[in-house]
Amino acid sequence: xxxxxxxxxxAGVSRSTASYALSGKRTISPAVVQRVLxxxxxxxxxxxxxxxxxxxxxxxxxGLLARFLSDEFAPAMLQYILGVTNRAGExxxxxxxxxxxxxxxxLKRLSTSRMVDGFVLLNVAEHDDRLQFLRDAAQPGATVGLxxxxxxxxxxxxxxxxSGRIMVDALADMGHREMILVSQPQHVVERGGxxxxxxxDGAQARAxxxxxxxxxxxxxxxxxxxxxxxxxxxxxHPGATGLLxxxxxAAAALPSVLTSRGLASPTDISVLGRYSDDFARTFSLPFSxxxxxxxxLGRRAVEQLVARIEGDPAVAAPHLVELISPTIHDxxxxxxxxxxxx
Amino acid sequence: xxxxxxxxxxAGVSRSTASYALSGKRTISPAVVQRVLxxxxxxxxxxxxxxxxxxxxxxxxxGLLARFLSDEFAPAMLQYILGVTNRAGExxxxxxxxxxxxxxxxLKRLSTSRMVDGFVLLNVAEHDDRLQFLRDAAQPGATVGLxxxxxxxxxxxxxxxxSGRIMVDALADMGHREMILVSQPQHVVERGGxxxxxxxDGAQARAxxxxxxxxxxxxxxxxxxxxxxxxxxxxxHPGATGLLxxxxxAAAALPSVLTSRGLASPTDISVLGRYSDDFARTFSLPFSxxxxxxxxLGRRAVEQLVARIEGDPAVAAPHLVELISPTIHDxxxxxxxxxxxx
DNA sequence: CACCTGTATCGAACCGGTTCGACTCGATGC
DNA sequence: GCATCGAGTCGAACCGGTTCGATACAGGTG
Numbered sequence: 001x002x003x004x005x006x007x008x009x010x011a012g013v014s015r016s017t018a019s020y021a022l023s024g025k026r027t028i029s030p031a032v033v034q035r036v037l038x039x040x041x042x043x044x045x046x047x048x049x050x051x052x053x054x055x056x057x058x059x060x061x062x063g064l065l066a067r068f069l070s071d072e073f074a075p076a077m078l079q080y081i082l083g084v085t086n087r088a089g090e091x092x093x094x095x096x097x098x099x100x101x102x103x104x105x106x107l108k109r110l111s112t113s114r115m116v117d118g119f120v121l122l123n124v125a126e127h128d129d130r131l132q133f134l135r136d137a138a139q140p141g142a143t144v145g146l147x148x149x150x151x152x153x154x155x156x157x158x159x160x161x162x163s164g165r166i167m168v169d170a171l172a173d174m175g176h177r178e179m180i181l182v183s184q185p186q187h188v189v190e191r192g193g194x195x196x197x198x199x200x201d202g203a204q205a206r207a208x209x210x211x212x213x214x215x216x217x218x219x220x221x222x223x224x225x226x227x228x229x230x231x232x233x234x235x236x237h238p239g240a241t242g243l244l245x246x247x248x249x250a251a252a253a254l255p256s257v258l259t260s261r262g263l264a265s266p267t268d269i270s271v272l273g274r275y276s277d278d279f280a281r282t283f284s285l286p287f288s289x290x291x292x293x294x295x296x297l298g299r300r301a302v303e304q305l306v307a308r309i310e311g312d313p314a315v316a317a318p319h320l321v322e323l324i325s326p327t328i329h330d331x332x333x334x335x336x337x338x339x340x341x342x
Numbered sequence: 343x344x345x346x347x348x349x350x351x352x353a354g355v356s357r358s359t360a361s362y363a364l365s366g367k368r369t370i371s372p373a374v375v376q377r378v379l380x381x382x383x384x385x386x387x388x389x390x391x392x393x394x395x396x397x398x399x400x401x402x403x404x405g406l407l408a409r410f411l412s413d414e415f416a417p418a419m420l421q422y423i424l425g426v427t428n429r430a431g432e433x434x435x436x437x438x439x440x441x442x443x444x445x446x447x448x449l450k451r452l453s454t455s456r457m458v459d460g461f462v463l464l465n466v467a468e469h470d471d472r473l474q475f476l477r478d479a480a481q482p483g484a485t486v487g488l489x490x491x492x493x494x495x496x497x498x499x500x501x502x503x504x505s506g507r508i509m510v511d512a513l514a515d516m517g518h519r520e521m522i523l524v525s526q527p528q529h530v531v532e533r534g535g536x537x538x539x540x541x542x543d544g545a546q547a548r549a550x551x552x553x554x555x556x557x558x559x560x561x562x563x564x565x566x567x568x569x570x571x572x573x574x575x576x577x578x579h580p581g582a583t584g585l586l587x588x589x590x591x592a593a594a595a596l597p598s599v600l601t602s603r604g605l606a607s608p609t610d611i612s613v614l615g616r617y618s619d620d621f622a623r624t625f626s627l628p629f630s631x632x633x634x635x636x637x638x639l640g641r642r643a644v645e646q647l648v649a650r651i652e653g654d655p656a657v658a659a660p661h662l663v664e665l666i667s668p669t670i671h672d673x674x675x676x677x678x679x680x681x682x683x684x
Numbered sequence: 685c686a687c688c689t690g691t692a693t694c695g696a697a698c699c700g701g702t703t704c705g706a707c708t709c710g711a712t713g714c
Numbered sequence: 715g716c717a718t719c720g721a722g723t724c725g726a727a728c729c730g731g732t733t734c735g736a737t738a739c740a741g742g743t744g
Binding site: 013014015016017020026027028029032051053054055056057 | 690691692693694695696698699700701
Binding site: 023051052 | 729
């Protein structure tokens with residue numbers, strides 16, 4: 001293997017001079033710099049990552065802690081992962097992906113062994129046991145997902161309260177007065193999926209403000225249960241003209257439920273989901289939806305993490321809690337309710 | 343940070359003794375070993391990964407080169423990734439995930455900087471430009487996907503030729519005489535997705551042997567195009583009673599296509615796909631399918647890679663080309679054709 | 685001409701582990 | 715009683731980078 005010593009020898013200088021020529025941290029004569037660069041080129045020198053990490057205490061690797069929970073839609077996670085790895089790559093960082101069950105253990109291991117410069121945590125719950133160790137870690141961390149306590153970390157998430165509000169608004173603006181909100185299953189909430197009730201509360205508050213009736217349900221996350229759930233909701237509330245879906249499985253199941261009831265969207269019923277554009281394409285879902293912004297959240301988390309890694313540690317920038325404003329991707333599934341039309 | 347020097351001092355021994363006490367590579371008296379272990383415990387010592395890598399030339403990290411091609415069904419890739427990371431974790435290895443466009447560059451970079459002990463390549467094409475560099479690399483490599491040239495690497499893949507055969511057999515055994523095979527889009531083949539024609543050729547050969555009519559198509563990999571494709575195929579071949587799907591998007595789109603045509607499986611048409619069990623669960627697909635064995639392939643690739651990394655380099659084990667026999671996961675979507683029933 | 689300044693370079697130390705060779709000491713063999 | 719041996723330990727070197735302090739030398743100043 002080619003070391004910087006080989007490069008130095010080939011260029012006829014000392015190791016330190018070669019190092020400075022490459023890093024530019026001290027002034028080296030242009031002639032020498034050129035000789036060093038030529039030697040690097042000729043010999044095919046690449047610095048040994050371990051040695052550099054040892055000397056500089058920087059690995060240029062970030063740890064990505066994913067968490068795949070049962071009854072969750074795994075493919076949705078991929079968007080976040082790719083958002084992180086791609087942006088990290090652009091910024092000169094590699095990504096160590098950990099899918100271990102025991103996130104706390106992985107976090108400790110990577111942190112104390114100094115394998116990474118920082119962490120990105122995905123799928124963060126209201127009370128996430130990984131956070132305590134993240135705060136104590138020597139490396140900074142950013143999360144995708146809004147936990148109960150945000151101190152000491154940078155937090156990124158979709159603004160789910162606002163999402164709930166604009167979902168109600170979108171339908172209420174069209175004249176809908178009664179709608180059904182289908183959330184994730186109850187146990188997703190119980191294990192800390194706070195975004196579920198955040199969206200629901202935002203929706204409820206806005207519904208109350210506008211005098212709209214909102215029926216709230218926790219739907220199943222599996223087929224065919226969710227299909228039956230949807231039928232039951234529609235049977236129970238024949239006056240409801242709008243459907244808000246904060247549940248990927250419900251969105252995926254809805255087309256065949258509507259078909260079998262002889263309903264069409266938006267003619268008979270308006271539908272508004274909350275999922276990513278990729279998800280919509282994959283499932284060919286014709287419903288307008290609040291974009292979950294997975295890609296953007298992953299990107300932003302990495303950007304902030306890298307800024308903190310590379311920032312002056314003396315100037316501890318205040319920690320961010322960045323809630324991305326929801327945007328609706330219009331696919332034409334919202335219209336005025338049947339009764340209000342000719 | 344706690345170093346082995348701190349541990350040695352606390353235990354009242356030299357650094358080298360502490361190191362040997364922990365590694366067991368030389369005999370150290372039980373009393374000293376215990377004192378060292380106590381010190382490690384008390385101080386919370388974890389070896390610095392960079393330092394260890396520098397000294398041992400082993401990083402205990404494997405590089406995972408994923409390749410997300412346009413018009414490919416990204417969620418399917420997740421299964422392979424998790425198969426790799428999970429098994430690697432069990433074997434004591436962390437996984438560096440690279441999703442870079444330029445796989446060749448990433449490979450070179452990780453290899454020459456000695457960031458990883460070996461590589462797993464996913465989504466390997468017939469003529470994959472990454473392979474040439476993998477063969478020249480100082481680290482061993484394993485692939486998931488069967489390339490044209492397999493020398494110098496360990497190769498794992500599903501036996502797609504056999505898959506094609508058993509897919510035809512499964513339907514022909516039930517009495518079907520005319521079926522449609524929907525493959526991946528043509529350009530997936532053109533850029534080296536050899537598994538597409540391997541399965542198609544296997545199917546065609548078996549169909550010819552049995553006197554079965556097989557209509558072959560390259561379907562789109564995106565919605566809603568694939569839905570329209572499916573409708574067209576069914577319109578064109580009203581006599582076809584079986585559908586073979588080597589195209590995830592087609593499988594995902596089929597339920598609504600069938601519903602809108604008023605067809606049910608297997609009553610009106612028998613369907614056999616080729617995708618993983620996880621995929622079926624995630625998308626609630628009710629079709630029997632040849633399992634793509636994503637998880638197993640990822641696992642096997644890692645196991646072989648680790649064996650090679652840790653094996654005696656003097657004893658160069660012959661390289662493997664392991665084709666996993668296809669198995670059908672029965673979900674009840676295959677039955678005799680309508681005409682042959684009462 | 686002595687003095688100072690700044691530029692360009694070198695040698696040595698350091699990061700935190702691992703490992704080789706040498707040393708000590710008590711037990712064993714003759 | 716002395717050489718031999720093995721168990722147990724230590725010091726030093728090494729892995730391949732980075733970085734600090736010192737030095738050499740050129741040019742400018744009083």
